[in-house]
Amino acid sequence: MIKNAMTKVGLTLAVALVSIAPAAVASSGGALQHANTRPDNIASVQRGAKLFMNYCVGCHSLQFVRYSRLSEDLGLTEEQVMNNLNFTGAKFGDTIVSSMPAADAAVWFGKAPPDLSLEGRSKGPDWIYTYLKSFYVDHSRPLGWNNSLFPGASMPNVLWEMQGLQHAKMGHAKEGGDAHIEGLELVQPGTQTAQQFDETVRDLTSFLQYAAEPAALKRQKLGAWVVLYLAFFTFLAWLLKKEYWKDVH
Ligand code: HEC
Incomplete structure (x- = not known):
């Protein structure tokens, strides 16, 4: 019964949320892949944090x-964080700031890499997941990389050693139009299989989702207790009702 009640409450909430959520991704080009992230899975978020500190x-x-x-959130000691996740020489209480001066970055990449604190919310997990998997080799670009979800992106494919190299498969140009990308194909395998790489990108995306809303981890835990609490009091009320009405026929 509790499980049913939880499912029902969950569904009602989901419907309510979906109906008020803005069409956040409606403006992006290519088809988005489902990220199936687990921002509430501490192990996945921990792996994502490590990847972020190594690659991003x-x-x-x-x-x-x-x-x-x-x-605090990922169940790591100060020592573990400082040894495994802090490579910029920052203090334990500092915010996570890239060591690259934004002005230099703007010159090198043509655009300063944006802060990703809120990316998990602004673009959403499916967009981030698809973006990180959509880099392909393009010698016409300054750094030799392009991205089929975000054409002309100035970010290089920093995960290429794991993913391998992808090329774009071009479709036939429609009359008067440009040739368009039909899909990406792996032309040189990386150190990971496609499945392993999906997991890598999923962990990274989970971490960015967590980072955009660190309180969500706590709230979800609390939410389950709130639902149980409500279910318990519904049960008490039902017992009480039975008690009141038992002599009335
Ligand atoms: C060498 C520098 C560099 C590294 C390393 C790098 N990025 Fe980027 N990233 C950029 C730049 C530059 C942009 C801006 C691209 C543009 O708008 O053309 C960007 C853009 C992005 C965006 C899109 C932001 C938006 O909404 O427009 C995401 C998401 C992102 N990076 C994620 C990552 C992740 C995750 C990693 C680590 C796996 C990473 N980046 C590593 C330089 C970098």
Whole structure:
């Protein structure tokens, strides 16, 4: 019964949320893949944090997240965070700031890498997941990379060693139009299989989702208790009702 009640409450909430959520991704081009992330799965978020600190923090900051907060939320000691997740020489209480000066970055990449604190909410998990998987080799671009979800992106494919190299398969140009990308194909395998790489990108995306809303981890835990609490009091009320009405026929 409790399980049913929870499913029902969950469904009602989901319907309510879907109907008020803005069409956040409606404007992006290519088809989005489902990220199936697990921002409430601490192990996945921990792996994502490690990947972020190894591959992304060189360019991107998370200016609203502190290292100490990672320790608190991800069940890591100060020592673990400082040894495994902090490579910029920041203090434990500092926010996660890229070591790259934004002005230099703007010159090198043509565009300063944006802060990703809120990316998990603004673009959403499916967009991030698809974006990170959609880089392909394009020698016409300054850094040799392009992205089929975000054409002309100035970010290089920093995960290419794991993913391998992708080329774009071009479809036939429609009359008067440009040739369009029909799909991406792996032309040189990386150190991971396609499935492993999906997991890698999923972990990274889970981490960015967590970073955009660190309180969500706590709220979800609390939510389950609230639902149980409500179910318990519904049960008490039902017992009481039975008690009141038992002599009335
Ligand atoms: C070498 C520098 C560099 C590294 C390393 C890097 N990025 Fe980027 N990233 C950029 C730049 C530059 C842009 C801006 C692209 C543009 O708008 O053309 C960007 C854009 C993005 C965006 C899109 C932001 C938006 O909404 O427009 C996401 C998401 C992103 N990066 C995620 C990552 C992740 C995750 C990693 C680590 C796996 C990473 N980046 C590593 C330089 C970098």
